[in-house]
Amino acid sequence: MTNVADGASPDLDTLREIERRVLWLATRIIDHANRRGDTDVKVGGHQASSASMASIMTALWFAHIGSADKVAVKPHASPVYHAIKYLTGELDRSYLTKLRQRGGLQAYPSRTKDPDVSDFSTGSVGLGAVAPLFSALTRRYVDSHFGTHGDARFIALVGDAELDEGNVWEAIADPATQGLGNFTMVIDLNRQSLDRVIPDIAATRLKQFFTDAGWHVAEAKYGSRLSAAFAEPGGETLEAHIDAMPNEAYQELFAVSGPDLRRKFLVDADDAVRRFADRLDDDALKHLVTDLGGHDLGLLIDTFRSCDAEVDRPSVVFAYTIKGHGLAMAGDPMNHAALLSPEQIDEFRTSVGLDESTEWDRFDPDSPAGRLCRSVGSEVNNALPTPRPTLPIPTAARSVTTNGSTSTQEAFGRVLASLADVAGVGERLVTTAPDVSISTNLGGFINKRGVYSHVERADHGGAERLLKWAPGPGGQHIELGISEMNLFMLLGQLGLSHDHHGEHLLPVGTVYDPFVLRGLDAFIYGLYNDAKFVVAGTPAGVTLAPEGGAHQSTITASVGAELPNLTYFEPAFATEVDWILCDALDQVGRADGSSSYLRLSTRPIDQQPFASVVESMGAERLRAHVLAGGYRLRDAPSDDRPGVTIVTTGVMAPEALAAAAELDGEGVQASVVHLTSPDRVYRSWRDGFAQSTASARIVRRPSRLHRLVPASERRRPIVSVHDAASHSLAWLGSALGARQYTLGVDRFGESGTIADLHEITGIDAGSIVNAALIALSEHDDGIDE
Structure with a gap:
């Protein structure tokens, strides 16, 4: 598994030469970036933080890891990573002078934006620390279901201050991550955070935390010279x-x-x-x-190998280092963002045996260091991912539902259970939830596909609950503890399974919608990494009325619409859920696809209005409209009466239809536009501008919104209603050039019935009618808002 033939250790003198060159390049990359003189703000970079990691990363890349291993690099050590990738041949020399520039090297390791693609993006402190842990869990799942894919180790390089982040301990404590013997966390114990020396001796306490979690704890504390002196x-x-x-x-x-x-x-x-x-x-x-173990290459190599021997539990290595090691700023408590002076750079360059004409050179390819770099480059360089396979995902999993009453959450569970039986699809589905699987309607899928554990375990009464809950290697649901951060971290790594492990999965997660925000940092992290997954936030809004304000989400709709690499949906009817979920799973495998977020509800809704649209439009045409973002749920009669357009989404469809019927009785035409994805409709409108090729004129292509609201209706006032913050649909009026009244939830909720909460927050049918009449009155009077 090592890069050294037959497991033999490389020559330490050669490693020290490489270590010194890595440190020089990392330091000079940052120095050059900050002395270009072409920026109005500080460029930044972390020479001291890079220096504390140079030994650790040299030992890893040049004496330990192999091509199958995955490493998350400490954010502030990104220049060390780039220096290594340059010396091993993966990074072109031109990038060394493009740190933090457009099209150049990113501030922190990025698997989507750096030219020398890293395994994991880091930078949001604490997330990169556990991403490889969840990748190791994903690898264990893949091997259980599709056969072993060979040995692979997962390594996180972590600054000791990152352990202040609570998500690290949530991940370490989760039962799902236990027993992962192929994961090692290496802690750069330099005892400094951003602007201070961390007081007291905290390592003992931290070690005990890991020990209590069942981890193997190793340390590289003192170097070989000090260890010999102690003897x-x-x-x-x-x-x-x-x-x-x-x-x-x-x-x-x-x-x-x-x-x-x-x-x-x-x-x-x-x-x-x-x-x-x-x-x-x-x-x-x-x-x-000052002989610390975190800078002793031989000790580090031996310590890493000792972790490999622990096959039944994760390992953590406390590598004692000094921030700024090898630089003039070593040990300075204020060195976090410090830079060497030009004179110090000149001295450093000379000490490495370089001059200004050779300072960016690689090693002589025939030298021992050059040969080792070439060997590592041929073995460890990141391969470009292959396209994900096209799976036979159906356009719909069930027949069209046009009668009775059901909720979107219930429909979601039924559709997922049906997809479990689709050959070529069911075996690729994997679900996960933070201890809310049954209450989010995953029970049907779990009953068919089981709960995952890498070893057989007792079902703890599952048979009595008529659920197949006995965990085992064949199960396809991964149950997590109550941690939304862990949910999104796992979804992110399951969504990279094809890239990292060669097996395409269809990850689906569920979470109580208000608690999407608890995991938002990890949610964003997964999207930034270009992971593809589906998450259902359910139940959403104040419509979960009896549960009270703590369980009533208001701003998650805006979050879904604003996040890149994500498509947000809010269906109202069962068949919409079916079409959307099937399309969302298809998106997981597309090169240009996105992750999907479904905002669902437990409120049963009469399916008859949907049946009427199916009858008038046809199922196939309606499906296209649903996936494009919306359709006209009710057309207003064409006459000379004043008119208004009601725009709704999700569970507010019944209120919108009731208001339209009441308005019709009062002599007002009211059409109802139902947005199944406000996100897709907005993007269609946003992307509708184009530069005319024949002139300098800006022209607009027809958007989905303009198709939903024809020209004959665009002078009418709009009333939007949403079981979410009113601003989430507030862009509609400006997009159409019409007066708009926005109804939504702009206060914290409380317990009560659905009717109570809708009335309190002003999103009931009566409120819609009142808003429409006010809008028409002001429109007739020519009053500007």
């Missing part, structure tokens, strides 16, 4: 003295030398330590007492 007579007192030093005091040793270092090191030292120090001159003393 000498009196060495145990030396070790105790260094162990007892506060972080601030120990770190200061790196910033001083000569008598000052001796004096500071011997504060509170006993006679045995003083006698030990007396045997060394000042330079030798500093060389010894």
Whole structure:
């Protein structure tokens, strides 16, 4: 699995030469970016944070990982990653002078925007730390269902300050991530966060957290020189003295030398330590007492291999480092964003044996370092992903539903259960939920496909509940603890399964809609990584009336519409759910596809209005309209009466239809436009502008919205109603050039009936009627809002 033939360790002198060149390139990349003089703001970069990782990453790439392994790089160490990729031949030299530039190297590792594609994007602190853990879980799932795909290790390189993020501990504690022996987290324990030295000695407490979670804990604390000194007579007192030093005091040793270092090191030292120090001159003393394991290449390699031996549990390595190691700023508590001066850069360049004409050079290809770089490059460079396979996903899983009453959440569960029986599709579906699988209607699918565990487990009464809940390797539902962050982290990695593991999955997650926001950071992270998945937020809005305000979502519709790489839907009728879900799963496999977010409800809705549209339009034509984002649910009679257009989405369709009928009785024409995807309708309108090729004129292509509201109706006022914040549909009026009244939920809810909550928030049929009459009155009076 290592890059060294027969598992033999590479020559440490060669590794140290590479390590030094990696550090130089990383430092110079940042230096060049900040001295271009073509920006009005600070460019930034992290020379000190990169320096603390140079040894760890050199040991990993040049002596440990292989082509199948996946690594998440600490965000602030991205220049080290690029330096390695350059030396191994994957990155063109021209990019070294394009850090943080348009079309150049990103500020933090990005699997979608960097030229030397990384395995995982990092940058949002704490997320990259656990992304490989969920990728390892995905690999275990893939191997259980499709046969082993060979050994692969998953490694996260993490700054110690990242462990302040709660999502890290949520992931570590989740039962679904237990037993992943192919995952290792390497913690760069430099004891500094952004602007401070972390007080106290926190490593012991952190180690205990991992131990209590069942992890294998290893450390690279002291280098080989110090370890040898500890074994000498009196060495145990030396070790105790260094162990007892506060972080601030120990770190200061790196910033001083000569008598000052001796004096500071011997504060509170006993006679045995003083006698030990007396045997060394000042330079030798500093060389010894600053010998940290996180910069000892041989120790790091041995420590990584010890983690490989732990096959039944994840590992964590505490690698003790110094921020700025090898640079003039080493140990400075304010070095996080510090830059070497031009004079210091010149000195560093000379010390590496380079000059201005050779400073960006790779190693001589015939040198030991050059040969090792070439060997690693041929083995570890990231391969371009192959296209995802086209699966036989049907356009609909069930027959068209045109009678009775049902909710979109119930329809979702039935459609998913039907898809479980579709050959070539059912075996690729994988569902997950944060302990809400039954209450979000995944029960039917679980009953057919089972719960996943890499080992057989007891069902804990599942048979009594008439559910197939006995977890085993063949199950296709991954149940998580109550952590929405874990839900979206797992969905993101399941959605990259083809790219990372060679098997295309169809991931579907469910979550209580108000708690989409709890996992929003991980949701965005998955989309940024170009993961493809489907998530159903259900139940949504104040329509879940008895549950009260804490369970009533208002802004999630806007989140769905605003996130890139995501299509948001809010259906009202059962067959809409069927068509949308099938299309969403098809999108998962398309090169130009997107993830999908379905905002659903538990409110049963009469299906007869949908049946009327099916009868007048035909199922195939209506399906095209549903997927395009909307259709006319009710046409107003064509006469000379004043008119209004009611635009609705999701569960507000019954109120919109009731209001239209009441308005008709009061002498007002009222058409109802039902948006199944306000997101797609908005994008159609937004993308409708085009530059005329024949002139400088800006022209507009017909948008979906303009097709839904014909020219004859565009001077009518619009009343929009949404079980979400009123602003979520507030763009409609400006898009059509019409007066608009927006009704929605702009206050926190409370418990009550659906009728109570709709009346309180002003989205009931009566409120729609009143808004329409006011709009018509003001329109007739020529009143401007």
